Amino acid sequence: MPANIYDDNLFRRDFPFFESENGGYVYFNSAATALKPRCVIDAVCAYYSSYSANVDRGVDSLGYKATEMYNAAREKTAAFIGASDSGTVIFTRGATSALNMVASSFGNMVVESGDEIVTSMAEHHSNFLPWQQLAAARGARLVFAPTDSLGRVTPQALGSVMTERTRIVALNHISNVYGAKNDIRALAAAAHEYGAYFVCDGAQGITHESAMVEENNVDFYAFSGHKIMGPTGIGVLYGKRELLEKMPPAEFGGEMVYTVDYENAAGTQFKDLPERHEAGTMPIAQVIGMGAAIDYLMSFGYDVIRRRVDFLRDYMISRLEAECPNIEIYNKGQRDSGIVTFNVRGVHSHDAASVFDNDGIIIRAGHHCSQTSHALLCVPTSLRASLYIYNTKSEIDRFIETAKKAEGFLDVLFS
Ligand SMILES: Cc1ncc(COP(=O)(O)O)c(C=O)c1O
Structure with a gap:
């Protein structure tokens, strides 16, 4: 039977991380390192x-x-x-x-x-x-x-x-x-x-x-x-x-x-x-x-990976674009990976990342070991959410709610 790439449980149970004491975290940092399935452990x-x-x-x-x-x-x-x-x-x-x-x-x-x-x-x-x-x-x-x-x-x-x-x-x-x-x-x-x-x-x-x-x-x-x-x-x-x-x-x-x-x-x-x-x-x-x-x-192959990651990334980008006017995405045209690189306008990436971290969402902040890429982007640092097969639509929903909070970071700070 072909894999149902829209099924959030397709891969989830293969990863002991989600059953661990940290399993409640939203892990959007797979470009840094991917989670490990049970068979590897x-x-x-x-x-x-x-x-x-x-x-x-x-x-x-x-x-x-x-x-x-x-x-x-x-x-x-x-x-x-x-x-x-x-x-x-x-x-x-x-x-x-x-x-x-x-x-x-x-x-x-x-x-x-x-x-x-x-x-x-x-x-x-x-x-x-x-x-x-x-x-x-x-x-x-x-x-x-x-x-x-x-x-x-x-x-x-x-x-x-x-x-x-x-x-x-x-x-x-x-x-x-x-x-x-x-x-x-x-x-x-x-x-x-x-x-x-x-x-x-x-x-x-x-x-x-x-x-x-x-x-x-x-x-x-x-x-x-x-x-x-x-x-x-x-x-x-x-x-x-x-x-x-x-x-x-x-x-x-x-x-x-x-x-x-x-x-x-x-x-x-x-x-x-x-x-x-x-x-x-x-x-x-x-x-x-x-x-x-x-x-x-x-055992499932690259085609399944690509289709699942495309689905998740497109969902994330479409919601960010529709609901987060103060988030600037630098790579929204890409259709090759689960990497979404962005900044919250007016908020330093480390401050914004701490808002995500407070809500249990792990993303990368900084220059991601590529200062030259940031020179190209004309920004010193950025935030990077990177998705992989085990992530879910409901995790993206959580991410969007926190992204909206991060957009209000300066208001919260100066209120
Ligand atoms: C594009 C690219 N090249 C090289 C590396 C270095 O990989 P490692 O730190 O596993 O040696 C990374 C790690 O993030 C990477 O993303």
Whole structure:
């Protein structure tokens, strides 16, 4: 039977949060981190309680079981992002460390003095600062591709800043402030026309759309497990095999070498992919938990996610527009995610957020780790409500009542 995406109980019972002592909160901060379904929590608990062994190290039964589950999670992750070769899936601490790894290892190898790195003003700091640092270290130029009113970069806009010196193009799949989607296939093609590599920050994109890394022909794709309802402390760097093979390891340690030459660094032989980029004990429970999150997400699929989130977001925006004249929404045209970014006219975002918090509504206030996006919006900070599959229409009703109170914040303050 097709899922009834208008049913507020479709996903709700899968999330223990709503039965916890905090379950009365309205959680509208999923773009920061998503809630976890029971199956993910159970998978993490099962690892710690019944087969808590290290992977790839021993010849014991527990070690085998842990290794089997760990490897299965990698296979699932590869299938999930459309990578036919699971060796191209490198586990990392999260999107941030994945992007830093590409910048510091791969970027350092291919970017030379006078080269250019293209990014945009609509990036999260995790996809801006590593490139800014790399450019400074290599004597390269950081170039901003123009963005449209929803923070997107069109292939034409990208083409307008590309030159034969462009080595890397680093853009988001979906912006964490605008919530709008870049056409990453077209952008990768535009980057490749100039011989540049295309690095995609998929931290928000992957929550609403398949990465399809091979079909989209991206060179690197980074994301975090916690935003797709998995544990924190785990993320993925996908890279094309030939690039990951050339990329020097960012870290050195256990389980990433075949042979160590103790006299000569060049004689030390690193393992094949993926182990050469995974030094030391990896976050095993988190990898297994992310595998469970992927199983969960794939049990209904992206189409259901998108339709449910579209329904909730459209309802929120239509009520805000109709009933809250003093709320300015910055991204109401976007139809790609559950992100609604706004301010209450005349009220600082932190003051407004405290009104929401007093009513048990959790939203994000500040610059959301993207000061550059706020420079584009010409405001210092904003509020961000971000919706996901488990949110409900009645939670949005509560949100609207509080939004009306927040609009009256100054009246209340000075009355
Ligand atoms: C677009 C985007 N990129 C990168 C990140 C960094 O993700 P993490 O903090 O999980 O490494 C985030 C997190 O909010 C994000 O929204």
